Amino acid sequence: MKIIPAESPAPPGTQALSARAWSALLLAFLLSGCHAPEQSADTDSAVIYLVEDVPAGLNYDGPAASLHTSQVGIVNLMDPLLEYAASPEVENGVQTSDFSSFEGSLAENWVYDPAEQSWRIDLRKGVYSCAGNELTADDVLYTFARAKSVSGAAPVGWFLASVASVASFDTSVFDNPAKRRLGDEISKLGRYSVKVFQSAPNPLFPHILTSFALRVFDSQEMRKHATESDPWSHQYVDEQTSPGFGPYCTERWIKGDEFVLTANPYREERAPSIKRIVFKRVPLSSNRFVIMKMGEADLSDRLTPREFEALAGLDNLKVIGLTGNETLFLHMNFKSPPFDNPLIRRAVSAAVPYDWIINNGYRAQAKQWLSVVPTRYPGVSENFQPPPGGLEAARQLLSQAGYPNGKGLEEFQENFQLSYVAEKQIALGPIANAIRAKLREVGIPVELNPIPLTQFGDRTLVKRDLPFALSDQEKPVVVDAGYAIQLFFASPSAGGVNNMTNYHNDSVDALWASARTTANPSARAEFIARALDQIAADIAWLPLAEFKTQWATHTELYGFRWYPDNSIRFSDLYRKEH
């Protein structure tokens, strides 16, 4: 009903009358509002998912690609060529994957020809995008061409291809613009099959195809939104949606507020059971806790340990999760004295209160991390053991290093600033406090320095000048110890990428180089294992804890499966009444 009365202002005589009429109208209007808001029609199958933030951008080469909250959007809109094979094991309500074997997603089959060092990929037929365009080889070519154009703000596609040694996807694209056009490294064999050439026998190629990047675009839809100044439609993908061949399409997306996915109408087989997902942005974990506790939402993640603990006790909710690849470690920069002194590094590793971190920091929803790569990854053994004897051992190590009771360490006060991501103050604050307290007890002058996520990323990954940091940011998306070594531990000259601690060990570089070039898998595994032992011995990272990746969900939701990017594929889920 219209609120503002249409008739012109009544003449004075009827002034009193219209006043009464007004109040009656208002009363009726308010009363009509009091009945319980009727449920929208199809909530029975729609899932309400409370998130820290809705995607800030859906462009995996765009500025928001590194944010977890954006990746969950991308993986549900676009299907990868390959996926890890599901493993029968179900851990605490979450199914895991067999990371050594793959199953086809958009690809039907894929063959590696060692002689040509090429991969022939045949696409599944009859797969349609949200715009109704059928998946063809052109889409794959478009996807790789776009990645090679490095036109996006953060060219992740190019990076993963270069890690998997796809031919001519190397750093030369940056110096010479001519190199940015797709050459013959990827050729179209037929309407539904392509061949990709590699510059080296690199086993990582199938792995990178499963990640959130290099997912196949619907090239026809993308070209419709290309403009003269933005040929690769970055603006369109940053703002509207990322057209792919995934199970869902974007129904509505208001940045910073709401993101709604509905099932892709053109998808017959493998159609998802959950038809509609409503992402609701509730930045504070305490608020997500409140809404879940009131039973008004079906699913939420990234709550604090105490909040998960409190929700687990409620009747229509369950907390599921497993230790995937989320880890907490202390990073000591080799280029910032005194951390270049191994004795200091071992003193620190002796003094750290591991038990306090596991029991009070994570309230036992984590286990001590005894390796330098997530232990869930194949071929990873528990090869790290902090020096026994706790604080006493630490004091001895310190005096051996020439700083009895920390005397003389004041000179390095600046480097003992323990940095961590300010936005994670609630979770990491107490742990940082505990580490600070224990290290100061033995004389190491630690101070805390929370810095914003952007600054933390820059100083760890770009400038690599962060002397001392507590980080839970590093989750290797490709499930392969070798990839982790290249990502974090190989020195730049040996093809290392991030290596935020400026760790350099020739034997590790040599082992990684041979692992990269050998075609024999068991030899590769042997090289990698020996490299991991050396890294653990040098304490390139001081591993602290592997904490669970958890979700609080309605008891009726099943089918959860863990993926290395820790995002839920809603097409896995289904409801089952009790």
Added chain:
Amino acid sequence: MNRAMTAEGSSRDPTTLTRMEAVAIVLTAVPILCAIFAPVIATFDPLAVSDAVSQPPPTLRELPSLIWGVLFEQMPAPHWFGSDSSGMDVFSRTLYAARVDLVIAFSANILSFIVGVTLGVVCGFRSNLATEFIARIADLVQSFPVFITAMILVALAGRTWGNIIFAMSLLYAPIYLRLTRTEALKVKARGFIEASTAMGNRPIRILYLHILPNSLGPALIQFSVTIGFAILLTAGLSFVGAGVNPPTPEWGAMIAQGSTQLVLGDWWVSIFPGIAISLTVFGFALAGYALERRFET
């Protein structure tokens, strides 16, 4: 209307304190004393982590026996205000927080008082292009949103005490400048300034002998009120994570940290520092008002 008509000021001799002044003195003295004697009063090291994580404070029923135990039976002191999510004692941190907040608030105010008053007096005494420009800049800075500007300055320049103090003095100096400038303009028009010039006094001597002492009034009153604002700003900045670095005990940071556990039922981490900051800032506001009344009569 000649003098007899206006109500004669409530004349009381200046030495007796009104009730309001007594309360103001208590409310400001207690936090200052807590700040000074924090190490003596506090029962725990404010930065010591312990396994007693998120412990509630003793209930009212337990209190008497606990106090008795601590006083006479050498019982180890409990967490009087409970403990936070790092197992740190809220009571000791609230005491030490007084030290942080007051030091930042006072130093920022003293700095902005000195800068503001000197510039104010000079602008009031001389009115050339330079002083006019300074006055215009002061007006402009005052149209900035105080909290957001402080947040920008501190967050971008780095969250050290020094930057917080610098940011606040940049924002508060214009307040003192405007107050002193208007007062200096009034004093400059007074008869004794003209008489002093007629005597052959050098302008500089007139400035610091006559104009400065007589223009300090309003700035002094404002000093106490702005201390209150400075405490609010420091705590506000820490509340949104743009103030002092953890684990420094600071009221705003403690309230922020506590507020996240509020819905879990842990109220004590936020409420006690909240009460502390409310009473302290009220104390300074009351002191400012009492000073103003005393100056008037």
Added chain:
Amino acid sequence: MTKFVLKRLGVGLIQIVSLMVLVFFLIRLLPADPVARFVGLNASAEAYAQAEIALGLDKPVLEQFKIYLLGDEQTDGLIHGSLGNSWISGSPVLYHIGLTLPATLELILLSFLISVSLAIPIGVAGATSPNGAVNKGTLIYGLFAGSQPEFSWGTIFIFLFFVVLGVAPGPLGRISPLTEPPDPVSGMIVVDSLIAGRADLLLESLWYLSLPVLTLSFVLTGPIIKMVRENVSQSMSLGFIQYGEAVGLSKKMLASDSLLAAVAPTLTLIGILFSFMLGGAVLIESMFSINGLGQFSLQSVLAMDYPAIQGVVIVISSLTLLVYLLLDVAQALLDPRLRA
């Protein structure tokens, strides 16, 4: 009168322009490296350079300033009314401000309306009532509420009314994140739900705004009461009121005369309070997770998003200057002495 308004507009314009210049250089003076925003798995040195170009930070500062003001081929500058694009989301800053400003305005205007309609009568009563208790009481409350931190009282209210008593909603924002907000016309949910004729949404948004408005109003009523009380009691001792009393003017006439005289200083306070409230909004929004301008400015500052920071400061300061302008004009309308 129009000559006065035109002059006042001119002054306001000069202030806003000088403000824009000041903001631009103030931010760049601070020792912070904004390029860090581009972080990704492969943020190698080349990607860093690439990001710098994308942000336009490779150009010298003065040229950046030219683009900021006049714009260049692709982007348009301040003159075209654009505040540039946010580096985080890539979309224009004005878009974000358009999305978040209404939420803050809704909170502020509602709190302002409530606190003014409560505080003025209390303030007048405090000044005019014969018995000392009311007089003293309003003074003490004015001083107390005027000096209180919003964030400490906000947490107390949340705990008391939501966690313990359960009579108020949780700090979930302007409306429960689960209900469909009305389609945005003014951006303010209360207004939009009225326009959309959705009584249930109107009730729910008022229900969710109750605690934040209570907190902001509690802090606002303090200074207003103190100011009104002071102005009215001062104006009651003004010459013409005492003369009026001596020559037998009625109590009602004297009261309205003293209120008229007390209005001008009260208007100036309202101006000062407005910029004070914008600051308070940052705290209240972060406590009650309202996605307002305060929250947006906090995120932009923490993420070192220069265009967004500049945009926020310019919008807020211009709003403040606009409010000052309106109040000055209102004052001039009331008080002929200002119209000289």
Added chain:
Amino acid sequence: MKHNVAKPLMIKNLTVVNSRGQALLSDISVSLKSGEILGVTGPTDSGKSLLGLAALGQIPATLRMTSGEVRVLQHSPFEDADRVKGKLAGLITQSPRQAFHPMMPIGKQITRFRQHHTGESFSSCRERTLALMDLVGLRDPARIYSSFVHELSGGMAQRCLIALALSTEPKLLIADEPTSGLDVTIQANILDTIWRMTRELGTSMLLISQDRGVLTNYADNIVELDSGRQKDKVRVKEFISTGDKAKPSPATKEEARRSDSRPVILAVKHLSKTYSVQKRAYKGLWVRSTSLRAVDDFNVEIHEGESIGLVGESGSGKSTVGRCLMGLIDHDDGEILFRGTPISALAASEQRRLRAKIQIVQQDPTDTFDPRRTLAWSLGEPFRIHRQSSERQVNLAVQELVERIGLDTSPLNSRPAEVTPSNLQRFAIARALAADPELIILDEPTSLLSPYDRESLLQLLGDLQRALSLSYLFISHDLHSVTAVCERVVIMQSGRIMESGPTGSTFSNPVTDYTQKLVDSFLDENPIVRRVEQHSVRSGKQVN
């Protein structure tokens, strides 16, 4: 029989006490016959204004009336206030601009006042107001009706207040210092208006003023109050005769003739000064300046030991001349020569040393000393500046100077606020002498003092001039003080010299009619023919 005729005002043994119990008025009994004008006078804190207020039942809140009774036509202004206040008894105060609401047009306020008390319709009250405005001598009532009080001059504002007070034809009018804030020429005119209007309306009046001239010329009887105590009521004739004795001896008059033989200390040739009056619009950013010619071609020669009077109304430029001579303001053109040498030609430090030779005594004694410093410290300033002597020597010099002038040294180490205005003015003169000047410029030194203090100050100035052969430039609008001190007088009007010559002859037979008007409107304290008795009082057409 007499008592049943209702008296307009009857106050019997009225006592009013302040919050500390001190009696501001003790046992005052005063009564007015219908049509009578009773003058009330006394020094500043004598309680005379409080008496006026009591008559209207308007005792300030912090004071208490412990005894006594007030009746206006048999009605008590306390019990049935709405019948008395404003209706039976009207009030005119000293500063009319503060009696009107600044944000409401004047006419509307008067009309509203009358409508409130008489209950007549707004339009008829409006007519009555316009008529009254014309009666009180306002030239263009329609324009003034809709203008605001800050747009009117002092004189016009007071006329409006009179119109308001008399608009309800009250039986009793309280006039508390009605003209002390106005210029001399307007003062007489306003008093004539009040006198004429009250005669026509048969209103009796309580005329309160410190100025004896006002009372002797207008009041029928006069009562004196001194710190709350009442002296007996006296007919005006007796009051005048007792006043004669206090006249200052005219000793200084004879030497006027041989002034030219003494050397010239200060010569001023064609001095002129233009002010650009800046109208600062909003926040000082928008400036509109109009120029005002304050002093135009001023010439004078001051001889050693001579005292010259500079007379004119406010705005005539007399104090601007004083300030130019002092070098406080730089003049546009013309020359000032001190013993023959032009001051402007000297170097700054030289000018400052010379400045010590010319000193100033300002008008407001309470404003001439730094409130935070003791008088001893302020008096020591000239010694510190010019003789750079140690603090101990300075104190000694101050002590010796004060004793030499014959002042009481006890207030020396108290702050200005604790000293009476007349004493402060004496110490201001002492401070001027501390720089051992040759010329003292006295800028209206007596205008803010009570008549009693004024006489003793003039006495002191005369003695000092004779003892130290000082020369004075005495700036004033009070002819009485000028005749007491000065040998020669210069009359100024809006920046130009109208006439100059020996004091006696200039005032007794003035050449220009401006001077004539000045002398006419001067209310002699002990008039031979009282102003009201000169029935030739012209209808009080408003002068400016």
